Amino acid sequence: MPDPSTYRPPPGSIPVEPGVYRFSDPHGRVIYVGKAKSLRSRLTSYFADISGLHPRTRQMVTTAAKVEWTVVNTEVEALQLEYNWIKEYDPRFNVRYRDDKSYPVLAVTLNEEYPRLSVYRGPRRKGVRYFGPYSHAWAIRETLDLLTRVFPARTCSGGVFKRHNQIGRPCLLGYIDKCSAPCVGRVSADEHRRIVEDFCDFLSGRTDRFARELEHKMIAAAEELDFERAARLRDDLSALRRAMEKQAVVLGDGTDADVVAFADDELEAAVQVFHVRGGRVRGQRGWIVEKASEPDELEGGVEAQLVAQFLTQFYGEQAELGGASDSGGDEAANPVPREVLVPRLPDDADELAEWLSGLRGSRVVLRVPQRGDKKALAETVHRNAKEALQQHKLKRAGDFNARSAALQSIQDALGLAEAPLRIECVDISHVQGTDVVASLVVFEDGLPRKSDYRHYGIKEAAGDGRSDDVASIAEVTRRRFWRHVQDRAQPEDFSAEGKSRKFAYPPNLFVVDGGAPQVNAAAAVLTELGVTDVAVIGLAKRLEEIWVPGEPDPVIMPRNSEGLYLLQRVRDEAHRFAITYHRSKRSKRMTASVLDAVPGLGEHRRKALVTHFGSVARLKKASVEEITSVPGIGPATAAAVLEALGVTVADPPAVDSVGSAPSEIPVSDDDIAQRAAR
Incomplete structure (x- = not known):
């Protein structure tokens, strides 16, 4: 130390x-x-x-x-x-305000000819309007289900839109009037865009106008004795009002603000944020973070320090996400609000407000609410933070104790100097020595760290059966730790260049899936590279034995040991990750190998076939005429493709000396030229 x-x-x-x-x-x-x-x-x-x-x-x-x-x-x-x-x-000792989940938003793709409404997670894209965040994806779907009665905009994916455009029939939503069906030309692109813009206006807070319009239309229909249309408008108005109720007005002055509150104990703090746009609560977020105290705490105390750290990290990331979005001048779309209400001002409140103003592009006020509606809302957010912390403590108490016991159990059983806070595990996947791949998964503090997962395509695997696994384990171990050795040899250059630090330090425990041969191979590679501060073990599946390099007998941990449970979870996660990668690689190879057998079918036309039909299964169901619709594919080649896929062609077209089909089958000049060239 x-x-x-x-x-x-x-x-x-x-x-x-x-x-x-x-x-x-x-x-x-x-x-x-x-x-x-x-x-x-x-x-x-x-x-x-x-x-x-x-x-x-x-x-x-x-x-x-x-x-x-x-x-x-x-x-x-x-x-x-x-x-x-x-x-x-990404320093490990900094407080990190990261959600335990990805908060979804409602995305409106205004950059498309026919804009789409959808649930979205991820970085913001240019030309897309975003509403939210919402606490759950189902909340967005529920909102869409209510509002598409009144604003029947498209919600389908690009593939579904294209397919229904080709078959000339709308989807179910089009038949039940929850989509205006632009895919079949029921409305023009301009008409559909006006529907989408009205939808955006409604979610932006301009709700009263649409409610009044529906009510006037309903009354007019009833006066004209068109009671069926009046009933539909009544149901639409009811749906619109239910959607409005879900965004209740909490501040009557059209406030654009974020309200932040904290609840903490000796070790952790809960953070809650309510996003208020146009006086309505549009979203809510929450975090649980470990508390860290500076040696000389800020004058305002730990809470003021938490406020400063939160504002810096949260709004910095929000500004980056929102920087590519097209807000269209809408205040509600700006990721940094006009006002941020916090429970306590930090020492550098003026500098923080100036920095936030720079991110927003206009003045941002940072203050503590003292009275009135804003004070009442801040108290509500604080109650939410206290409840979140209490629920977290109840949920995590058992998990934390179990993880601590598991790490301590592994340390005792293997005689390690310290608990293995970082565990990495390697697994190999192949089918009879083909398509050999490997996975590397990482657990920190007994929990998976999926951002550090890696998979490898094995280059040196050769031989048969067991020797393949041994050689593959050796290769993956060498590739994983070679980078670590290089970084350790030149730490100054590494730090200065700002390279990825995902694997800048070794694990405490390196686990391989297998017995003595596999673990000895991994240990030999570490010795060759001069890595001496990593413990290596192998976990055999048959009897769950733990093999240590150079030891003739395995270590047997009790079946009810928390440490063995943790090692099994690590090994099973590595196996799952390897199988997933192996299946994707194998399916690509099998798709290519089936069409490789077709004479005269090159790489570009194979790719064109798979792209056009989407899969080999769909290609098998196609007729010769459908296959020849793909540019560059003639009748003879289409018949050969179907025969290679095991489909019997009733009357295969004859081919003349230059590769063209008989005159009764239409063939393009390009096909004749291509066959003549072959």
């Missing part, structure tokens, strides 16, 4: 100006990023008596091996640089 005194900067070498600093571990991985008004004052406090530090801070300084800093001119520049470094290095 590094001693902070070994890397403490010399007295007087730290500048007193504002800046941003970063701590790195012995492998060169950045583990913490912070900012300070005075770098000397802040960094000096890290090297005081470690017994007086916050537990998480104490763990950070004893994990680090180096500290670096960058001086900036203003605190606003420090905010921006701190955000950029946190995003680039």
Whole structure:
């Protein structure tokens, strides 16, 4: 464990100006990023008596091996640089405001000829309007189900739209009047776009106009004794009002604000945000984060520090996501609101407000609500945060204890110096030595870290059966740890270039799927590369035995051991990930191999066939005439394709000396030229 005194900067070498600093571990991985008004004052406090530090801070300084800093001119520049470094290095000791799920939004693709309404997760795209976020995808679908009665816009995918355009019949939604069916020309592109724009106007808050229009139409239809149309309009009006009720007005002055609240205990904090646009609550988000306290806490306390960290990370990411979107001048579409209501102002509130204003492009007010409706809403958000923290503690208590017991059990059974907080596992998948692939999965603190998963195509697998697995395990181990060795040899260059740090440090435990031969092969590669700080084991499927390199007998863990359960989960996850990749690779090879046997069918025309029909199964059901509709495919080639797929062709077309079909079968000049060339 590094001693902070070994890397403490010399007295007087730290500048007193504002800046941003970063701590790195012995492998060169950045583990913490912070900012300070005075770098000397802040960094000096890290090297005081470690017994007086916050537990998480104490763990950070004893994990680090180096500290670096960058001086900036203003605190606003420090905010921006701190955000950029946190995003680039993903430090493990920084509080990370990440959802345990991806919040969906309602996307309207205004950049298409026939705009589509859909549930969407992911980065924002140019030319697309977004509404939300919503807590659940079903909430968007429920909203669409209500509003497509009044605004019958397209909700189908591009493939479905194209298919119904080809067959000339609308889908079910078109028949029940929940889609205006632009795919079959029931409405023009301009008419459909007007429907979509009305839908966007309604969700943007301009709701009263549509309700009044429907009510006037309903009354007019009743006066004309068209009671059937009046009943439909009545149902549409009811659906519109139900949708309006789901976006209840909470602030009557058309407020555009985010209301943030925190609830915390000694170790964790819950964060809740209500997004209010046009006076209505449009979305809600929540996070649970580990608390981290600076050696010299901000004047406002831990809550003020949480506020500052949250605003920097959350709105920095939101501005990047929303930067590519086309808001069309709509205030509700801007990811940074005009006003941010927080429970406590941090020390650098003025600098934060200036930074947020730069992200938004206009003035942003950062303040604490004191009375009235905004104060009442802030209390509601705080109650939600307290409830979220309570539910999280109840849910995670058992899981955390079980994971801790599992890691401790593995440490004791294998005689490790410390608990294996990071476990990596390799599995090989193939069919009789063909299409050999490997997967590498990562578990940190007993939980899967899917962003670090990798799969490999094996190049050196040869031989038969068992030797394939051994050679494959050796290759994957070499490829995984070669990068680590290179990074360790040149940590300075690695840090300066800002390369990916996903595998900049080794696991505590490396697990291979197999017995003694596989684990010995992996251990031999690590020895060859000079990696000595990684424990290697093999987990055999038959009796769940744990093999250690060089040991004649396996380690047997109790069947009810939490540690064995964890190792099984890691191994099974690696197997699942490998099988998924192997199936995709095998299906591509099998598709290509079936058509490879057709004489005269080159790579481009094979690809054209599969693209046109979508799959080999659909190609088998096609007729010769349908296949010849693909450019470059003639009747003789079409018949050969069907025969290769096992389909009997009743009267295969004859081919003359230049490769053309008889005159009664139409053949293009291009087909004749291509066959003549062959």
